[in-house]
Amino acid sequence: MALKVGILGFGGLGQAAAKLLSAKQEMQLVVAADKEGFAYDNQGLKATEAISVYQSKGSLGYLDKGILTQNSIAEAIAMAKDVDGYFLALPNLPNTFMASVAKQFIASGWKGVLVDAIKRTSAVEQMIALSPELEAAGITYMSGCGATPGLLTAAAAIAAQSFAEVHKVEINFGVGIANWNAYRATIREDIAHMSGYTVDIAQAMSDAEVEALLEKTNGLIELTNMEHADDIMLERIGICDRDRVTVGGIVDTRNPKKPLSTNMKLTGRTFEGKISTHTFTLGDETSMAANVCGTAFGYLKAGKQFHQRGIYGLMTAAEVMPAFVR
Known part of the structure; x- marks a missing residue:
């Protein structure tokens, strides 16, 4: 049933x-x-x-x-x-x-x-x-x-199995949407991660203020070193300390094509002492x-x-x- x-x-x-x-x-x-x-x-x-x-x-x-x-x-x-x-x-x-x-x-x-x-x-x-x-x-x-946290965090947990020590996990996402209006709440959450913005500021912004910000950035939201829960989720299960996890991305609010391919890279040392990187890349055709x-x-x-x-x-x-x- x-x-x-x-x-x-x-x-x-x-x-x-x-x-x-x-x-x-x-x-x-x-x-x-x-x-x-x-x-x-x-x-x-x-x-x-x-x-x-x-x-x-x-x-x-x-x-x-x-x-x-x-x-x-x-x-x-x-x-x-x-x-x-x-x-x-x-x-x-x-x-x-x-x-x-x-x-x-x-x-x-x-x-x-x-x-x-x-x-x-x-x-x-x-x-x-x-x-x-x-x-x-x-x-x-x-x-x-x-997707992140989520799909890519799970991929990192699996990728970690090849390594004796995980040195870093880097998650970079690309999101393309034709019109920000379709995902207004998600876009506001992304704006809250931008330098100079907070959750409270983003929540208080009117639609017109969001439009004005996106006009200034050509519709792009670029995010680096975000406060993203992939870090606590991987730390919680002992894969690596949270400061070894970085998340960033680019959101294009005017174009459904992804500005970059969403990927997770995990770098570590194997038990034989080799340094290597596993990469997990999502197909560009899969939407957010x-x-x-x-x-x-x-x-x-x-x-x-x-x-x-x-x-x-x-x-x-x-x-x-x-x-x-x-």
Whole structure:
């Protein structure tokens, strides 16, 4: 029987996640929520209809099975009791937001699997601190399960096996999107990583201010030495100290073609004393949405397998293999 899943957040990533699920047999989208409302149908929501209504009217609450409310997350959790797991496709703005959502699940009494794709080290640290509460609540929480952190962190964990000592992990990503409006929350999170900007500044920026910034940079956001949770995730499982992990990238907000090929390079010393580098490069044709959403649902499936065995609490993408969703 297909797992019943929900999506919280219905911006660019949430809509892409709904599209991805529509082609899957092992998972069925039954609930989705945005800021203004949610929709729940235990027989399944149609992705095309949900996306069309959201784009034309601004909320899933306008669907036939929808409810308009300012308290959409709590009400969706309360109504959709039979959901196996949720992908939290939410912007982590402010930096405490994802932890506050996890606390809503803990307080609700719901038991199941939660997956996030948060980026910041400090955000994942907050989730790690919540692990005892998640465990006590019967929730299996998979954190940092996007592309980076996520897919590329898992690749680093595998690549490390060839080495006696890992000297450095370098992650460089290229993201190309035709129009920043499709991924407004993600772009704001990226701006928060730019020199001279913070999460609070990025969150407070109006759309016009974002447009003005992108006009100055020709639509490019260049990021170096980011506060990215790949570092704590690899340190947590003993692969290397976090200061040996660097993450950076270029986001082109005006062109769907990637400005550079996303890759992970891990350099280390083998037991024979040789220095070498493993490189894992993602195909340029795979979009950010494909790499994030596919990974997130792979971890949701893996998380369900743990949950069925009574294993609760927090795990990250670096310590678990994702399971492929057919």
